[in-house]
Amino acid sequence: MLKIGNHEFSSRLLLGTGKYPDFDIQKEAVDVSGTEILTFSVRRMNIFEAGQPNFLENLDVSKYTLLPNTAGAKTAKEAVRTAKLAKASGLCDMIKVEVIGCEKTLLPDPIETLKASVELLKEGFTVLPYTSDDVLLARRLEKAGCHAIMPGASPIGSGQGIINPLNLSFIIEQTSVPVIVDAGIGSPSDAAIAMEMGADGVLLNTAVSGAKDPVKMAQAMRLSIEAGRLGFEAGRIPKKRYATASSPMEGMSIS
Numbered sequence: 001m002l003k004i005g006n007h008e009f010s011s012r013l014l015l016g017t018g019k020y021p022d023f024d025i026q027k028e029a030v031d032v033s034g035t036e037i038l039t040f041s042v043r044r045m046n047i048f049e050a051g052q053p054n055f056l057e058n059l060d061v062s063k064y065t066l067l068p069n070t071a072g073a074k075t076a077k078e079a080v081r082t083a084k085l086a087k088a089s090g091l092c093d094m095i096k097v098e099v100i101g102c103e104k105t106l107l108p109d110p111i112e113t114l115k116a117s118v119e120l121l122k123e124g125f126t127v128l129p130y131t132s133d134d135v136l137l138a139r140r141l142e143k144a145g146c147h148a149i150m151p152g153a154s155p156i157g158s159g160q161g162i163i164n165p166l167n168l169s170f171i172i173e174q175t176s177v178p179v180i181v182d183a184g185i186g187s188p189s190d191a192a193i194a195m196e197m198g199a200d201g202v203l204l205n206t207a208v209s210g211a212k213d214p215v216k217m218a219q220a221m222r223l224s225i226e227a228g229r230l231g232f233e234a235g236r237i238p239k240k241r242y243a244t245a246s247s248p249m250e251g252m253s254i255s
Helices: 023-033 076-088 110-122 135-144 165-174 188-196 214-234
Strands: 002-004 007-009 013-016 037-041 065-069 094-097 126-131 180-182 201-204
Touching: 013 023, 013 214, 023 214, 065 076, 076 094, 076 110, 094 110, 110 126, 110 135, 126 135, 135 165, 188 201, 188 214, 201 214
Parallel strands: 013 037, 013 201, 037 065, 065 094, 094 126, 180 201
Antiparallel strands: 002 007
């Protein structure tokens, strides 16, 4: 069970809703993914303009917990304002804090992310900050009271997978709130590795929406995350330098 603040979820896959080829494919991919959390950019929603296209309109949103994010914000002030708009619209008390500091790499601004998270915690939000794989920043965000930490595996939408497993493992080891790997996952094996390392969940968008067959990829991601979690809980065997026979010689009859 994945517990974030006062919310509990059976699925450990968080799914983005943008960039699908069409609404029908989006709906089918969401269905087969088994996700219970849908994330989206508040700035792309036009939530106060009923005449604007709504990419959630084909989904039964009552079946999901909506996780709005502050994508597009470049300062803490912008992120806080966006979060308050989402809350005022009645979407959810959870917010993914995303404050981008570099347009080329889309890496988050650590200082503004921390400032925004602290302010939103004071406002009573359930706060999930998107961060780089900065071990000390993750510690500061948890100490501030954030309800989950969301380090990127690699740059947003890059599909490079986990490029710094050491730092990610440090964040997982030191953090008592859920660690949800966010950004850069490209394949089911990437997601499985994250879960085998002990991550509590994985957030995906481009890896599914940009796949040749988004529906099959959504199903593959669901299975890989489930398998990775089971593998983590089962506990893998230690790596050894030399071979170990699966059938020991002791006790065997010798002719």
